[in-house]
Amino acid sequence: MLNDQKIEKFRQIVENKFQIYNSLFMSLPYDKMTNIGMLLPFLYEESREGYQLGKSPEDIVEEFFQKHTDLETEEQKTELLFKIIQYIERQVVLFDSIEDAAFQQLHHETDTGTILNMYDRATQEYHLTAIRKKMDDFAIKIVFTAHPTQFYPNAVQRIIHDLRDAIIHDSVTQIDTLLQQLGKTPFVNKERPTPLDEAMSIIYYLRYVYYQSIGELYKKIKQVFGTSNFTPNPDIIQLGFWPGGDRDGNPFVTADITLQVAEELRISILKDYYGHLKIVRRRLSFRGVSDILDTLSKTIYAAIFQKEIKISADEIISQLNEAEKILVEEHNGLFRDVIDDYRDRVRIFGTHFATLDIRQDSRIHQKVMDDIYTKVSGLPADAKTPDEKIEFLLSSSATLNPGDFEDEMTCETLKSIYNIRKIQDNNGERGMHRYIISNSDEVKDVMNVYVMMRLCGYAEHEINIDIVPLFETMEGLDKSEEVMKTLYNDPVYQKHLKKRHNKQIIMLGFSDGTKDGGYLKANWQIYTSKEKLTKISEDNDVKVIFFDGRGGPPARGGGKTHDFYASQGNTIANNQIELTIQGQTITSVFGNKDQAKFNFEQLLTAGIENDVFKSHKKDLDKHERQLITELADISYKKYSDLKAHPMFVPYLQEMSTLEYYGRTNIGSRPSKRGAGSELKFEDLRAIPFVGSWAQLKQNVPGFFGFGFALKSLKDQGRFDEVEALYKGSDFFKTLVLNSMMSMNKTYFPLTYYMRNNPKFGEFWNVLFSEFELSKEMMLELTGYKILMQEEPLNRKSVKIREKIVLPLLSIQQYALIKLQKNEGDRDTYEKLVMRSLFGNINASRNSA
Template sequence: MLNDQKIEKFRQIVENKFQIYNSLFMSLPYDKMTNIGMLLPFLYEESKDGYQEGKSPEEIVEEFFQKHTELETEEQKTELLFKIIQYIERQVVLFDSIEDAAFQQLHSESDSGTVLNLYERATQEHHLTAIRKKMDDFAIKIVFTAHPTQFYPNSVQRIIHDLRDAIINDSVTQIDMLLQQLGKTPFVNKERPTPLDEAMSIIYYLRYVYYQSIGELYKKIKNTFGNSNFTPNPDIIQLGFWPGGDRDGNPFVTADITMKVAEELRISILKDYYGHLKNVRRRLSFRGVSDVLRDVSKHIYDAIFQTDVKISAEEIITEINRAEKILVEEHNGLFREILDDFRDRVKIFGTHFATLDIRQDSRIHQKVMDDIYFKISGEDADSKTPDEKIQYLLKSDAILDPNDFEDEITKETLKSIFNIRIIQKNNGERGMHRYIISNSDEVKDVMNVFVMMKLCGYKEEEMNIDIVPLFETMEGLDKSEEVMRKLYSDSVYQKHLLKRNNKQYIMLGFSDGTKDGGYLKANWQIYTSKENLTKVSEENDIKVVFFDGRGGPPARGGGKTHDFYASQGNTIANNQIELTIQGQTITSVFGNKDQAKFNFEQLLTAGLENDVFKSDKKDLSEKDRNLISELAEISYKKYSDLKANPMFVPYLQEMSTLEYYGRTNIGSRPSKRGAGSELKFEDLRAIPFVGSWAQLRQNVPGFFGFGSALKALKDAGRFDEVKKLYKGSDFFRTLALNSMMSMNKTYFPLTYYMRNNKKFGEFWNVLFAEFELSKEMMLELAGYNILMQEEPINRKSIRIREKIVLPLLSIQQYALIKLQKNEGDRDTYEKLVMRSLFGNINASRNSA
């Protein structure tokens, strides 16, 4: 009944509004786009009916031209297709804005996973003291990355924000004006964004969304759980930042860029403080208090605009405390809560706003270490093992100068290490305290960074940096326990950890794991690796913090984040929840104040609930483990066979949009790691890999192998065991439901035409057969008639979005077919493929 009410509400405030406001598009004075609104439904109907009849996208688009237009030349036809793409892009923005505007009405303060819900539950079950105790030593951290899964230009982002507000206020005139602006505003970057552009794009959200949403959420936590004996730690909600610091595979991220981004973060938070102080001063206009606040305001202003003036969070807080003392002693503490709120923001955001991380690949570090070894010892680096080089360099008293090296990467790596000290001085230690090493699978990968810092002049007591291994491939995850065991017993590293309060951050990469091992195996491997790493850390009295490289869609480790973290049992350390978000996850899950606050709450309560409220469904029995392991291995074998198929990489290269990702100007980073022209599977970036499957509407990394694993146990007469596991394990159920989400956004009729392709027909049929099997088995497992049966709102949203972009998918496939056949103007069809990428990517927001 509750679901029926929610669906009806969604229909009224989302679906109906979209129909009404979408009609405004038809009357807008778009350049050369007058008739598109009338033609588009015809292309949709041709696509919908055509695919069910087994027609190819080429047949569908040609029939559309023939039946509904009088166009004759190829140039006229492709010009119309470009106009349709532009029109659909703007429809996606309108639907996004309407759905965002409806967020508050579709969610309640007492929903499951909210702070209020947690308080009520804790009170009823007499766990308030336990929750407060956990809050003392717990935090959530969202780390923003620049990974290009969605990037509207800044001008479009601002229109989206304004459009959402206009829709909330039902201001038809304002909506009409904004849609006109949208019609004339370019959606495509003429040039590839720089890492600084990417950073500024996300800093916009920090300034105009997260400063308010996190500040308000902390106040809510404080008012709900705080009392005379307890004040929640302001560090309970944190932000992390990768644009400008993540140099893994991105030659455009230089040491200078990192410095510029750190400075932008510092200035941006000071600007927010300056604006906030204006409001504080409007109320606290009392003698003595106003003088102190005026001086603080001036100091912040000077620190924004004068390079030689700096201000620390501690200095601001000291002055606020002084103002508060006068307020209490001389003015009855009037408006004290306003001052209190401002001080809390300073405690939360410091002068860093978000912690800037450095990330680089372990293989790059090894090359740098070899260069350093040769420079200091004069010996060929190949003459010694990596460990021998580490031991030799640990004993060296040399202090390196980056300019003494010819190799650009060595220079840049050393410069970035030297810059850590400067960034920490300007932004505070919280401004930069982590160095992440991609592709970690050996002890040397961590020790290389330690040695480089020492050779850059950092004494042990000055090394205020956490060295973070990132285990992402199946091999890396397999070795992770052994690597950490050796590190924990290394006397040099032990001393470093002691300096870092015996806290070790460990990052685990979902998306590369899924690419490497398939959906089920990767998720299970990460789960068991976390258990093993928890155990080895506890044995060594180390507090381990896991940092998850979770993307948007389930294929990149995403999906329902609250359910994922709430399902982890007591065998996994729960000291902090940290995860990466990017692209459409930023805009769709944390894109405005209401959504951000709600989703931060969901994360926070998932972590707190895990420790305090015990549930049998969170803990796996030995029998459960053996069953999941068995399923994971069968799934892994099926996925590995697919990867080993000689058609695997050629299929992605020739039949998907993979080759076009790197040319879309949506991100600064190249779409593959290797520099060679030959495409190797291991060099493929997870985002274009997963994204290309999504553009084909095949979503292979989100389900492939799952169905075969379930069928194998069914054939063995053991399906009741799996059903029992699904009902009894939150972890396994979450995995299955997230995989269903991937399958619900899969639409094989789009590519039915490939089944007869001479080169790839057989390979396509393997993919299709596994999808059909996975869908059938998943429905049987859950007892559902349709995918996502218990998530009607999400299902409805996905259906509307898929309806909007179906013509776009037809255009993209049409262009790809023309390119495969080498027909027409190649440059034009390549542009059609790339332009249709945007709308498809931007519409895929229901993935996290």
């Protein structure tokens, strides 16, 4: 009944509004876009009916031209297709804005996973004391990355923000004006953004969304759970930041860029403090208090615009405490809550706003270490093993100067390490305190960073940095337990850990794990690796914090985030929930204040409830473990066979949009790691890999092998065991539902034409057969009649979005076919493919 009410509300405030404003949209005088709104429904109908009849995108688009236009030349036809793309891009923005505007009405502050819901449940079950105890030493951390899965330029993001507000207030005149602005605003960056551009794009969200949403959420937590003798830790919600510090595969992130971004973060939070202080001063106009606040305001202003003037968070808090003392003693504590709220913001955000991380690949570090060894020892790099080099360099008294090295990467790496001290001096230690090592699978990968810091003049007690291994491949995950065991027992690393309060952060890569091992195997491997790492850490009295490299869609570790973290059993350390957020997930899940507060709450309560509210469905018994292991191994073999298929990489290269990701001006980072021209599977970045399957509407990494594994057990007469597993394990159920979400966004009719392709037909049929099998098996397992049956609102949203972009998919496939046939102007068709990438990705928001 409740779902029916929500669906009806969605229809009224989202679907109906979209129809109304879309009609307004159609009549606007866009440049060169006259009558597109009239033609678009015809292309949609031709596509919808044509695909059901098995027609190819080429036939569908050509029939559209013949039936509904009088265009004759190729140039005229492609010009019309570009106009349609531009129109659909703006329709997607309109729908985004309407759905965002409806968020508050579709979600209630007592919904499952909210602070109030957790309080009510804790009160009923007598767990308030346990929750307060957990809050005292628990945190969630959202780490923003620059990974390019979001295609809106900054100007368009600003319009979306304003359009959402206009829709909330039903201001038709304002909506009309903003839609006109949208029609004339380019959706494509003329040039590839720099890492600094990417950083500034996300800093916009920090300043105008998260400063308010996190501040208000912390205030709410204090009001609900605070008592006279308990105040929640201000560090309970934290922000991390990768743009400008993530060097992995990005040659454009230099040591100087990192310094610039750190300075922008410092200045940005001071600007927020300065603006907020104006509001505080408006209320606290009392003698003595106003003088202190006026002085503070001038100091913050000076620190923003004069580099030589610095102010620390402690200094700001000290002046606020002084003002509060006078307020209480002389003015009856009037508006004390105003100063309290402001001081909490300073405690939360410091002078860093978000923690800037450094990240680099372990293989790059090894080359740098080889260079250093040769310089210090005078011997060739291959004279010693990596471990012997570490031992030699640790005993060396050398202090390295970046300028003494000819190799640019060595010089830049050392400059970055020297910069850590500068950033910590300016932004506080919280401003930069982690060095993340991608592709970690050996002890040396961690120790190399430690050695480089020692050689850059940091004494043992001065290394105020957490060295964070990132285990992301199947091999890395397999080795992770042994690597950490060895590190925990290494005397040098033991001393370093003691300095870091015996806390170890370990990062796990969902995106690359899924690319490497398939959906089920990757998730189970990460789960069991976390269990082993938890035990080895506890055995060595180390507090382990897991940092999950999760993307937006389930194929990259996204999906139902609250359900995922709420399903972790007591065998996995739950000291902090930390995960990456990127691209369209930033705008769709944390893009405005209401959404951000709601989703921060969902993560926070998931972690706290997981410890406080025990459930047998969170813990796996021996039989359940064996069953998941068996299913994971079967699916892994199926997925590995697919990867080994001779057509796997050629199919992506020739039939998908894979090679076009790197040509779009959406991110500063290259789309593959290797520098060679030959495309290798291991060099593929997870984002273009998963994204290309999504553009084909096949979403292979989100389900392939899962259905085959289920069918294998059914054929053995053991499906009742799997059904019991689904009903008894929250973790397994979440994996199934996430995989079904991937399949719900799949549309194989778009590529039916490939099944008869002489080169790729057999491979396409392998993909299609596994999709059909997975869908059939999962529906049988869940008892659902349709995919995402338990999520009617998301399903409805997906359906509308898929309808909007269907003509866009037709255009993209039409252009790809022309390119495959080598027909027409190649440059024009390549541009059509790239332009249609944008709208397709931007429309795929229902993923986390």
